[in-house]
Amino acid sequence: MKLSELLNGFEGIARIEGDADVDITAVCNDSRKCVPGALFFCTPGTNMDAHDFAPQAVAKGAVALIVERVLPLDAVQVVVESVRAITSPIVSRFYGDPAKSLVMVGITGTKGKTTTSFLVKSIFEAEGWKTGLIGTVCSMIGDTRVPASLTTPDPIEMQSLLRNMVDAGCRACVMEVSAHALDMDRLAGVRFKVGAFSNFSQDHLDYFGDMDTYFAAKMRFMDPAVTEQIVYNIDDEHVARGIKALGREALTVGIRESSDVYVNDIEIAETGTSFTMTWHKRFRIPVQLKVAGIFNVYNALLAAGISILAGIGPKAIRQGLESVRAIPGRIELLDTGTPYRVILDYAHSPDSLENILEAVRETAKKRLIALFGCGGNRDTAKRPLMGEIAGRLADYCILTSDNPRYEDPYEILDMIEEGIKKTDCPYIVIENRREAIKYALKMAEESDVVILAGKGHETYQEIRGVKHPFDEKVVVAELLNEMKQREEG
Numbered sequence: 001m002k003l004s005e006l007l008n009g010f011e012g013i014a015r016i017e018g019d020a021d022v023d024i025t026a027v028c029n030d031s032r033k034c035v036p037g038a039l040f041f042c043t044p045g046t047n048m049d050a051h052d053f054a055p056q057a058v059a060k061g062a063v064a065l066i067v068e069r070v071l072p073l074d075a076v077q078v079v080v081e082s083v084r085a086i087t088s089p090i091v092s093r094f095y096g097d098p099a100k101s102l103v104m105v106g107i108t109g110t111k112g113k114t115t116t117s118f119l120v121k122s123i124f125e126a127e128g129w130k131t132g133l134i135g136t137v138c139s140m141i142g143d144t145r146v147p148a149s150l151t152t153p154d155p156i157e158m159q160s161l162l163r164n165m166v167d168a169g170c171r172a173c174v175m176e177v178s179a180h181a182l183d184m185d186r187l188a189g190v191r192f193k194v195g196a197f198s199n200f201s202q203d204h205l206d207y208f209g210d211m212d213t214y215f216a217a218k219m220r221f222m223d224p225a226v227t228e229q230i231v232y233n234i235d236d237e238h239v240a241r242g243i244k245a246l247g248r249e250a251l252t253v254g255i256r257e258s259s260d261v262y263v264n265d266i267e268i269a270e271t272g273t274s275f276t277m278t279w280h281k282r283f284r285i286p287v288q289l290k291v292a293g294i295f296n297v298y299n300a301l302l303a304a305g306i307s308i309l310a311g312i313g314p315k316a317i318r319q320g321l322e323s324v325r326a327i328p329g330r331i332e333l334l335d336t337g338t339p340y341r342v343i344l345d346y347a348h349s350p351d352s353l354e355n356i357l358e359a360v361r362e363t364a365k366k367r368l369i370a371l372f373g374c375g376g377n378r379d380t381a382k383r384p385l386m387g388e389i390a391g392r393l394a395d396y397c398i399l400t401s402d403n404p405r406y407e408d409p410y411e412i413l414d415m416i417e418e419g420i421k422k423t424d425c426p427y428i429v430i431e432n433r434r435e436a437i438k439y440a441l442k443m444a445e446e447s448d449v450v451i452l453a454g455k456g457h458e459t460y461q462e463i464r465g466v467k468h469p470f471d472e473k474v475v476v477a478e479l480l481n482e483m484k485q486r487e488e489g
Contacts, residue, residue: 001023001024001094002020002021002022002023002024003016003020003021003022003023003024003039003064003076003078004020004021006024006039006090006093006094007020007078007090010086010089010090012080012081012082012085012086013078013079013080013086014079014080014081015079016076016077016078016079017070017076017077017078017079018064018075018076018077019076020076022063022064022076023037023063024037024038024039024063024064024094025037025038026038026039027039027041027090027091027094027156028040028041028057028062028156029041029043029050029087029154029156031050031053031054031056031057031060031062032056032060034056034057034060034061034062035060035061036060036061036063037061037063038057038060038061038062038063038064039062039063039064039065039066039090039094040054040057040058040062040064040065040066041065041066041083041087041156042054042065042066042067042068042071042083043083043084043087044068044083044084050083051067051068051069051071054067054071054073054075055073058073058074058075062075063075063076064076064077064078065077065078066078066080066083066086066087066090067079067080067083068080068081068082068083082185084184084185084188085185085188086188087155087156087185087188088155088158088159088185088186088187088188088189088190089188089189091155091156091159092155092159092189092190094159095159095160095162095163096163096166098159098162098163098165098166099159099162099173099190099191101166102132102162102165102166102170102171102172102173103124103129103171103172103173103193103194103310104172104173104175104190104191104192104193104194105120105172105173105174105175105192105193105194105195105196105306105310106175106176106177106187106192106194106195106196106221106227107120107174107175107176107177107195107196107198107302107306108176108177108178108179108182108195108196108197108198108218108221109196109197109198109199109200109218109233109239110198110199110200110201110349110351110352111198111199111201111295111349111351111352111355112198112199112295112298112299112302113135113136113176113177113178113198114135114136114137114176114327114330114346115291115296115299115327115330116196116198116299116302116303116306117133117135117174117175117176118133118324118327119299119300119303119320119321119324120174120303120306120307120320121133121140121174122320122321122323122324123303123304123307123312123316123317123319123320123321124171124172124174124307124310124312124316124320125320126315126316126317126319126320126323127307127312127313127316127320129170129171129172130142130168130169130170130171130172131170131171131172131173131174132161132162132165132168132170132172132173132174133173133174133175134152134153134158134161134173134174134175134176135174135175135176136176136346136457137327137328137329137457138328139153139161141161141164141165141168141170142168142169142170144168146161152175152176152177152178152180152181152186152187153186154186155186155187155188158186158187172310177195177221179214179217179218180217182217182218182220182221183217183220187221187226190226191225191226191227191228192226192227192228193228193229193309193310194227194228194229194230194231194306194309194310195221195222195226195227195228195229195230195231196230196231196232196302196305196306197218197221197222197230197231197232197233197239197243198232198233198236198239198298198299198302199233199236199239199298199351200215200218200236200238200239200242201349201350201351215238215242219242219246222242222243222246222248224248229250229251229309230243230248230250230251231250231251231252231253231302231305231306231308231309232250232251232252232253233252233253233254233298233301233302234252234253234254234257234258234259235254235255235256235257235259235298240252240257251305251308251309252305253298253301253302253304253305254301255294255297255298255301260279260280260305261277261278261279261280261301261304261305261308262277262278262280262301263275263276263277263278263287263297263300263301264276264278266294266297268292268293268294268359268362268363269292269363270292270341270363271290271292271333272288272289272290272291272292273289273291273292273293273294273296273297274286274287274288274289275287275289275297277300277301277304277317277318279304279308279314282314283313283314285314285317285318286318287300287318287321287322288322289321289322289324290322290324290325290326291324291325291326291327291330291331292331292359292360292363293331293355293356293358293359293360294358294359295355295359296331296359300321303317303320303321304317304321307320328456328457329344329345329346329455329456329457329458330345330346330456330457331343331345331356331359331360332344332345332456334473334476336476336477336480337480338441338444338480339445339446339447340444340445340446340447340448340449340450341448341449341450342441342444342449342450342452342476343356343360343449343450343451343452344452344455344456344472344473345451345452345453345454345456346453346454346455346456346457346458347372347453347454347456348374348375348402348453348454348456349382349386350382350385350386350389353370353372353386353389353390353453354389354393356451356453357370357389357390357393357394357451358393360449360451361393364448364449365447366445366446366447366448366449367395367396367444367445367448367449368393368394368395368396368448368449368451369394369395369396369397369398369440369443369444369448369449369450369451370390370393370394370396370397370398370451370453371397371398371400371436371437371440371450371451371452371453372386372390372397372398372399372400372402372451372452372453372454373399373400373401373402373409373412373413373416373433373454374386374402374412374415374416374454375402375403375404375405375454376402376403376404376405376406376407376409376412377405377406377407378405380415383412383415383416383418383419384415384416384418384419385419386416386419387399387415387416387417387418387419387420387421387422388419388420388422388423389419390419390420390425391419391420391421391422391423391424391425391427392423392425394425394451395425396425396426396427396443397420397425397426397427397428398427398428398430398436398439398440399413399416399417399420399427399428399429399430399436400413400429400430400431400432400433400436400437401413401431401432401433401436401461401463402433402454402455402461403458403461403462403463404462404463405462405463405464405465406464406465409431410431413429413431417429433461433470434470434475434479437452437472437475437476437479438479440452441476441479441480441483442483452472452476455470455472458470458471459471
């Protein structure tokens with residue numbers, strides 16, 4: 001494709017230095033991945049500026065650059081107001097605007113995005129729609145899994161995935177939409193058939209600075225230019241207030257407040273939740289959800305609301321919801337063969353930790369043992385909050401490392417301790433996460449529940465810039481096997 005075709009009609013282009021009829025055969029924003037004929041996007045970032053890597057990109061064969069300032073290089077240069085804002089629309093056109101061929105669904109919110117996206121995918125597939133997924137755990141093209149690096153990938157990776165989905169015969173794509181992606185314009189130029197807002201609570205203040213800025217980033221997804229139809233959880237006061245202020249027509253879901261789609265007759269068990277779901281004057285269906293916790297009832301409601309707006313009926317909604325048995329790293333019961341339960345969960349914020357502990361507390365027969373930490377180089381204000389929440393809801397806490405990144409793990413643990421000391425809960429600090437898990441498994445007795453919180457689906461632990469292999473499913477299996485061998489020996 002000619003560069004002139006690729007750029008035709010876009011606003012924000014100040015001028016073009018060089019021949020705009022040059023052929024573009026690839027797009028990239030990582031100089032190491034550039035190939036001959038590539039268009040390289042010089043994206044400025046918080047820690048580094050891709051303008052500085054443009055010489056390497058040109059040396060690898062990039063023939064044109066998208067820049068915010070002209071560089072002393074022998075390549076066509078397109079000077080724009082914002083590289084971030086224009087990247088997604090240009091890349092979308094390069095890949096043939098694949099989103100226009102898909103029923104695009106986006107889910108934003110502090111928590112619940114992953115579970116809701118898997119539920120929606122299951123419902124769509126019960127309707128007979130081959131569906132793609134882009135999210136935290138992984139991306140999927142039908143049944144084929146693609147590893148994920150970010151909740152919402154950068155525009156080049158995202159548009160490439162969408163193109164592959166269309167080529168594979170997908171009818172729809174369900175995407176987790178992060179506040180970071182909205183703030184960084186990763187979705188610019190993509191319009192969603194349905195946009196959903198699940199809930200809002202404290203997280204990512206290391207990036208956004210305050211809750212108002214964080215919420216404003218989320219609300220960008222509710223703009224009519226971005227989402228054709230919207231659905232939201234009316235029980236979340238912050239979300240409800242924000243969307244009502246927009247004056248947009250929306251489908252509402254909830255349990256406490258009056259809503260369009262709601263549930264009653266809720267019965268919670270260890271292995272799932274049953275309820276009756278009603279869309280006012282349209283349908284009333286019984287649902288046997290195989291994932292536990294009241295927060296997953298909210299996820300199911302949001303998934304149903306999304307599906308209604310996408311034009312899917314009650315039969316597929318019920319079948320899709322009931323078909324999902326587990327979400328990787330989300331209140332995931334491990335097959336341990338022990339007289340106590342071991343549950344893996346990604347909970348890494350105050351609200352999500354409170355949700356998982358409350359959910360398990362409802363069905364726990366004996367002690368609830370909570371093992372958790374907090375990530376380094378992230379929002380520090382949530383650390384004592386999480387300590388206090390765990391101390392209030394658990395019978396015993398084990399404080400350990402999560403992903404300390406570049407921080408001293410003991411300083412992180414000290415901050416968590418500030419919160420747990422406000423409670424009467426007994427606890428121990430074991431910085432080494434493997435040793436901490438071993439301690440939990442050894443102390444657990446019949447009918448206890450051990451919750452390993454924070455890592456979930458992750459298969460690594462990040463320490464000083466290095467991601468060390470650490471899959472808690474594997475770690476638990478190894479430790480139980482070691483314990484068994486010692487007993488037999």
